Amino acid sequence: MENSDRRQIPxxxxxxxxxxLLAWGLWWGGLCFYAVVVVPIGTETIGSVEQGxxxxxxxxxxxxxxxxxxxxxxxxxCRRRSRMLILASSVLGIIEISLILWHxxxxxxxxxxxxxxxxxxxxEHAIYLWITAAEWGLGIxxxxxxxxxxxxxxxx
Numbered sequence: 001m002e003n004s005d006r007r008q009i010p011x012x013x014x015x016x017x018x019x020x021l022l023a024w025g026l027w028w029g030g031l032c033f034y035a036v037v038v039v040p041i042g043t044e045t046i047g048s049v050e051q052g053x054x055x056x057x058x059x060x061x062x063x064x065x066x067x068x069x070x071x072x073x074x075x076x077x078c079r080r081r082s083r084m085l086i087l088a089s090s091v092l093g094i095i096e097i098s099l100i101l102w103h104x105x106x107x108x109x110x111x112x113x114x115x116x117x118x119x120x121x122x123x124e125h126a127i128y129l130w131i132t133a134a135e136w137g138l139g140i141x142x143x144x145x146x147x148x149x150x151x152x153x154x155x156x
Contacts, residue, residue, distance in 0.1 A: 020072050021147060027069040028139035030062060031132070052125075053115055059103055066096050066135075076146070084145045088138065095135045102128045 034055075042051035070092055077085030106128060109121050 016076075017147070020076055023069040023072050024139075024143065024146065027065050028136075028142075030065060031136060031139065034058065034062070035136075049115060049117060052117065053110070053112070056107060056110060063096065063100055063103070066092075070096060073146070082145065088142055088145060092135070092138055095131060095138065098131050099128065099135065102131060
């Protein structure tokens, strides 16, 4: 290996880890910020149903971010040949597919011209929230495997 190749490898590895960390932060941080800050303020300001119609549109963006993070996570899992990361990416993939399908189901229940939902909507929406809670739970433990503390110890 030439000297220029040796210098690029640590830089590329650092860039890859940084991009993965940023993708995780956008995915998980965005989910948390929206759930903890935006939804309560929106609900208080414009009402629950109206906030739901905004959330319906924002969710598509979150699904896009999740898909991008999932692609990076899967690539990293395969690169490392890590069973735990492969399992995590598989679980996240199942969660994401479930959320997309359930979101489409809920969207079909929404009356967009009248900005209304049927009485049974909230029972159906509770299922979506439980699936989202599983996504959140995976997101909070994922950094343990994705960014192990041994990386920091090896540099010290």
